[in-house]
Amino acid sequence: MIKTRVLVAGGGPAGAVAAYRLALAGIDTVLVEALAYPPEDMRASTLHPPTLDMLEEIGVLDELESVGLRAPAYHYRNRQTDDVIAFDMGELSDISAHPYRLQCEQFKITRLLTAKLDALPAGRVLFQHRVVGYDQDADGVTAHVETPTAIEHIRADYLIAADGAGSIIRKWTGAKFEGFTYPERFLTLSTRYPVEQHFSGLASVNYVSDADEWCVLLRVPEFWRVLVPTENEVSDATLLSDANKDAVFDRLTGNGAAVETNHRTLYRVHQRVVDRFRHGRVLLAGDAAHLNNPLGGFGMNSGIHDVWNLTTKLRSILQEGAPADTLLDQYDRQRRTIAKSFVQTQTIENKKAMEARDADGASDAERRMAEIANDPERRRGYLLRQSMYESMAQEAEIA
Numbered sequence: 001m002i003k004t005r006v007l008v009a010g011g012g013p014a015g016a017v018a019a020y021r022l023a024l025a026g027i028d029t030v031l032v033e034a035l036a037y038p039p040e041d042m043r044a045s046t047l048h049p050p051t052l053d054m055l056e057e058i059g060v061l062d063e064l065e066s067v068g069l070r071a072p073a074y075h076y077r078n079r080q081t082d083d084v085i086a087f088d089m090g091e092l093s094d095i096s097a098h099p100y101r102l103q104c105e106q107f108k109i110t111r112l113l114t115a116k117l118d119a120l121p122a123g124r125v126l127f128q129h130r131v132v133g134y135d136q137d138a139d140g141v142t143a144h145v146e147t148p149t150a151i152e153h154i155r156a157d158y159l160i161a162a163d164g165a166g167s168i169i170r171k172w173t174g175a176k177f178e179g180f181t182y183p184e185r186f187l188t189l190s191t192r193y194p195v196e197q198h199f200s201g202l203a204s205v206n207y208v209s210d211a212d213e214w215c216v217l218l219r220v221p222e223f224w225r226v227l228v229p230t231e232n233e234v235s236d237a238t239l240l241s242d243a244n245k246d247a248v249f250d251r252l253t254g255n256g257a258a259v260e261t262n263h264r265t266l267y268r269v270h271q272r273v274v275d276r277f278r279h280g281r282v283l284l285a286g287d288a289a290h291l292n293n294p295l296g297g298f299g300m301n302s303g304i305h306d307v308w309n310l311t312t313k314l315r316s317i318l319q320e321g322a323p324a325d326t327l328l329d330q331y332d333r334q335r336r337t338i339a340k341s342f343v344q345t346q347t348i349e350n351k352k353a354m355e356a357r358d359a360d361g362a363s364d365a366e367r368r369m370a371e372i373a374n375d376p377e378r379r380r381g382y383l384l385r386q387s388m389y390e391s392m393a394q395e396a397e398i399a
């Protein structure tokens with residue numbers, strides 16, 4: 001049986017950051033991932049300033065910057081009037097060494113971190129290993145792990161469950177995953193087509209309102225990513241079809257047939273938070289613990305913020321003899337509160353702001369946004385919230 005101090009289930013961004021940070025500190029850590037390699041799909045692609053601070057601290061930011069795209073500006077654009085409300089994270093340069101979003105797809109992060117983790121003396125990565133159950137006692141956790149040929153057992157002091165939205169570990173804890181699922185699905189399309197030619201002064205991050213259909217236009221180094229909501233009653237095949245792709249890009253460029261896509265992904269959107277992040281020696285983190293809509297780019301970042309908090313505490317417990325119950329209960333309180341009061345609230349609000357439109361495409365939400373942008377104090381508050389620095393400060397206040 002493999003024995004380790006910490007077992008991390010799930011090789012997504014939260015799991016990879018957790019395992020790498022612990023192993024870097026010299027704590028024996030095993031990361032298990034169900035797939036044969038880090039998933040290469042697009043998924044999340046925004047890293048916010050506090051996350052960049054963390055990635056710098058573990059020494060991987062330069063490499064990620066070399067495969068990402070800095071995006072200091074983001075725009076709210078009215079498609080009917082072409083009015084733009086602009087925000088610039090550069091205004092946070094007095095408090096941040098990284099006053100910009102880094103647009104960098106999550107597979108680039110997990111690929112880099114899993115490779116570096118495996119090269120550390122205290123780190124080990126096992127692909128095609130999926131935790132399917134566990135037992136725990138006063139001294140540790142024994143995880144039952146499915147491999148292509150067998151069920152194996154890994155013994156650890158602690159198990160971090162970062163095994164994603166469908167987390168098997170969360171299901172075994174018996175925790176409630178409270179919240180709701182939106183009736184509509186979201187469709188994301190990526191293309192190398194120069195979408196910017198059809199707009200004046202498009203930023204790298206654009207929330208575009210429209211009387212008919214809102215969308216997000218997001219630049220990553222190689223592609224434009226387009227996010228649109230879909231009709232409930234329409235089948236997956238229709239939404240993923242060329243005809244629907246043509247219709248989406250007809251609205252954006254006037255000639256959808258001329259636009260080739262590289263990826264098309266349709267997904268359900270949930271707003272859920274687990275009722276307890278801590279179950280003895282089993283700690284839930286990232287999508288295993290909370291889910292939210294993608295507007296604002298908070299999902300991957302808040303997962304990384306979970307494990308930053310948790311690994312700080314595990315280092316104190318495992319290396320300095322700090323009291324485990326006190327710190328791990330505080331992890332639950334701090335990160336569950338932030339998931340509920342910040343991530344859920346803000347993403348639900350971000351979605352409502354995109355949806356609420358009058359016939360001219362403008363709305364009260366848009367008028368409020370313009371007022372915020374024109375008031376230096378409110379604009380700074382807004383930037384601190386959307387950059388996620390505010391939630392980091394709130395977390396520190398929770399005893």
Ligand SMILES: O=C(O)CCc1cccc(O)c1
Nearest residue numbers: 216218225227294295296297
């Ligand atoms: O608001 C954001 O930063 C992300 C929105 C988005 C855009 C494109 C695809 C996707 O999955 C999310």
